[in-house]
Amino acid sequence: MRHKQITSTARETIGDIAPDFVGYTEEILFGDVWRREELSLRERSLITVSALIASEHTSQLPYHLNLAKENGLTEGELIEVMTHLAFYVGWPRAGSAILLAKEVFHKNEK
Structure with a gap:
């Protein structure tokens, strides 16, 4: 299930050197895993x-x-x-x- 894009503090702190990591953090961790309805x-x-x-x-x-x-x-x-x-x-x-x-x-x- 895809959810809305979340902007994390990771973008501000490490987005310049690790944009893929930030993308995974925002899209998968906070955008998908944290939004699952089971918890x-x-x-x-x-x-x-x-x-x-x-x-x-x-x-x-x-x-x-x-x-x-x-x-x-x-x-x-x-x-x-x-x-x-x-x-x-x-x-x-x-x-x-x-x-x-x-x-x-x-x-x-x-």
């Missing part, structure tokens, strides 16, 4: 944030924390996810994610 955007955000924390891919976490909020998750729910994950993926990973979330959430308040 809501909220559920997809919850899964993505959890996967990023579990795999220590924190450079992608700020974008996805903000997207998760846009998709209906609250800051409290996101912190609860991190607290829960601490027992499954490790305390340091969850602690690092919480510190990063604090920065992201406080930046959004300003």
